Amino acid sequence: MLRATLKSLLARKLRLILSGLAVLLGVMFVSGSFVLTDALGRSFENMFASSLADADVVVTAKPTIDVSEMEGESVPGTLTAADVTKIAGVAGVAKATGDVQADGARVIGSDGKVVATFGPPRFGGNWTGEIGGRELREGRAPAAGNEIVINAALATKAGLKVGDDVGVLTMQPKQTFKLVGIFGYEGGLTSRGPVTEVLFTEPVAQQLMLGKPGTFTSITVDAASGSDPAAVRDAIKSRLGGTYEVRTGKELADELAKSFKDILSIFNNILIGFALVSLFVAVFLIINTFSIIIAQRTKELALARALGASRKQMVGSVLVEAVVIGLIASVLGLAAGYGVGAAGASVMASMSELQLAGIGLPPMAIIAAFAAGLLVTVTAALLPALRASRVPPVAALQESATPDRPLTKLTISGAVFLAIGGGLMFYGIKESVWALLGGVLAAFIGVALLSPVVARPAVSVLGRLFSWSVPGKLGRLNSGRNPRRTAITAAALMIGIALVTALNTIITSSERSLQGTVDQTVKADLIISGQGGPGFNPSFEPALVPQMKNIPGVAAVSAEYGDQAIINGEPSWINVVTDVPATAKMFTLETVSGSMAQPGANEFVIDDQSATEHHLKLGDKVEVKHANGLDQTYTLAGIYKRGEIYGGSMFGSAAIEGMRQQLPAIAFIDLGSGANETQVRDALNAMLKDSPEMLVQNKQEYLDAQFSESAQFLLMIQLLLGLAILIAVLGVINTLALSVLERTRELGLLRAIGLSRAATMRMITVEAVVITVFGAVLGLAVGAGLGAVVVKGLADEGLKSIVLPWNQMGIYLAVGAVVGVVAAILPGIKAARTNVLTAIAYE
């Protein structure tokens, strides 16, 4: 039996290659993700290990304000010079060095623009000498307060050389320094990973990066020769007490590496998610392939049954085929994944100045590759295998085209799946992501099961578009011939298109409701905001605020400061608004109780929802522990109704003193009637020339900038779903190639009665386009449905109405048509080459 199975495998190479290719691509995606994240993870591990190689023990303070990643960045604790002295006195300590290192030192490049990193920190710190692998490449160390050194990669990126005057933005507005040296790291590295570094003298670093003279972010300890770092660690720990964290260099390196690996594993999971979508699409292709193969082999199977093969053997023979394909596809997919992962890792490493730690093959990559490859193929082959086992022996003797089986069962189960899916999704939006995803999956299966019923009418309607020509009409009729096959081929394409359409619907709907809300409630004409980045918020000189107000045409300016703080023991974000009445007017905020006049220095106002949440009522006093350690008491002076896009606290001016960065980060400007926007903007831009990160935008520009971010996000998703669409195209090719094969005689006949080669290709193309456009339409409908369910489910999050992205949907439809044309090329050529003689020959 096995031998017979393997022989029949070889006999149907093309179809199996296409199915195998689909699995291969999915497996490649899965294993490639693992290889990529593994390589990057180990590279980060090495980077941290080598940067902390010389540090025996590192002491840090516990964060003063500890918030989860969702709520913002924690405020790190600082250490003092007294701590350094204290540690230096501990037995076994040879040397204790105070380090300053904080994110947010932004260098203005020779082109006048701030050097951006797109994520990794831009460190500012103190020069502590050539330690930890640091080497001065050019110039000298900073000696005076106005001198800095920067790392070589940053120097290149910014176009700076030793001797240049360099503008640096920190907690303070722009200050100009003299670049006296450029450093790199051992091994010829121009930076330690993807970060940029600016090193000042110690007092300047403390002032600009920490806002407090005499403080440090960490203390690096060299153990005396012969002492065990762990013992030194314990000695320091017992000396300092509980508010400090004391770790050996190795522990710290491991911890840092681990936190990076956590981020990488999220990234990995996202990639795997997309890989699973591709594999899900591959399932359709495999089901189709096996069903077709079994339909073609009905006689052969019946003969085997007549000769005494049991049902179990029949199922087994199909499953063995599936296992063989799955295994081959997994092995090749793993190899391809290794290649893709390696290529990805080296591109990402070179982009982020990371020294690649060598490409490995993590066990998870192997396990996942085989699990995915085998599971997908065997699961998909199961249904066709069962069908094969039901072929009656008598079929061997019958001259029968298998009659169309009725679609009733399929239709009912499809409807059930769809209903369950819809329900799960609606429930899942609020309750659990897994229920939501399960719902989407069930809905896809439901639609796939329903699609054969829809296929015949849909195809006949779609096909009318092409019926004006004879090849078009023939193509249309052919695609309607086998609704199951057409449907499952189209359903594979549906998935990718449905997902992007759904996402697009959600984004478009939320953009539209945001636009609506802004149009209705925001009266601010201009917004000054920074292009966000890691570290400190982009900001500008407070002295500019009154000057802005004096620009002719400006009616009101309200600037905002912000930082973390602890209010009555709870971490919270606080704002200081320079002109609360103006803000209230520009955001149409209604007073609920008390006054919305500018709060006194030690007063604040808050929105009604936050007030309820924190059990605050008018006149209550709150204890605020500020980010820089300052403690203050404030009185609640007013409560306003939370606007749809504006909420939170607005504190009096005293709170500014407690912030680490005492600069406004955003300003809203109300123009008087008859003001000339262009002139005001020119004046504002001139004022902000020393704050190159600040952007003056009107309301719409500001919104559009936010929208363009979601457009980029969408683009990325579309790229990742491209593979799913590619697999669907393989399915279309498969189906067409088969049609051509099955209809050799018909094609011969058509050629004999005068159909030209070009017309033959056109006929196949129409057949393909009808299938893919059907898939695209199905995808658009399902996607719009999924999107609508999510939008409805999120109605109380501010999503007001369902808005369909018609333009994009049009593009997806066009993509569907193009995909059909492309898929038809090879089968079309094959069809056109049909030899009339062999086609009409008969035994």
Added chain:
Amino acid sequence: MTIGAPPRVRTAAASATNLWKVYGSGEAQVVALRDVSVELERGQFTAIMGPSGSGKSTLMHCLAGLDSATRGQVHVGDTQITGLNDAGLTKLRREKVGFIFQQFNLLPTLTAEENILLPLAIAGRKPDKDWYETVIQTVGLKDRLGHRPTQLSGGQQQRVACARALVARPEVIFADEPTGNLDSKSGNEVLSFLQRSVVDFGQTIVMVTHDANAASYADRVIFLADGQIVDELRHPTAEAVLDTIKRIGADH
């Protein structure tokens, strides 16, 4: 024979001159046609007969432009088809040639009427209304035009195929064992219909068959053996055909 039939014009509708067809090369070489010259007269019903492997199908395929000649020339009407490229052959099939095959003659997705009109549709020509009516009348399928091939009997399907070949009024219709798959009653119906179209409408028909009865409907029977024309009969009867076959069988 019908009295008052149109006078037969004795010019060739298709002809082969010194036609050779050789398959393979070297040891495996098979000569299917050996220097065959034949003229198929216009307005005549010609049958080509011969035992299996005699080259009768190859001859028809070469005459119809379905297969290429190794040497020699083939004309359909005034057109020399040896040496034509695919586009030229497609044009030829559209304009000058009609086919009737043994099986797989109709497209299952189209109705009988659509099948009949398909060659004209492919060529982008309008059917001549009167002629179409005449053809439909003659094949007797008026009430079956909306049916699909699966709803028709074998004989009816073959009559649809005949109608399809006729409706384009080709220079010559090639029929390859048109009754091979039919019972004798349906077969006779199809044959008399072919005969009538020759007599009534002056259509030229070339038919390959191994059935003496089928051949007896023809005006002329050409006998092939070993790739050569070995005999021919005019106005044959089934008995005469059988006798000739027997004689050829004894000679070869």
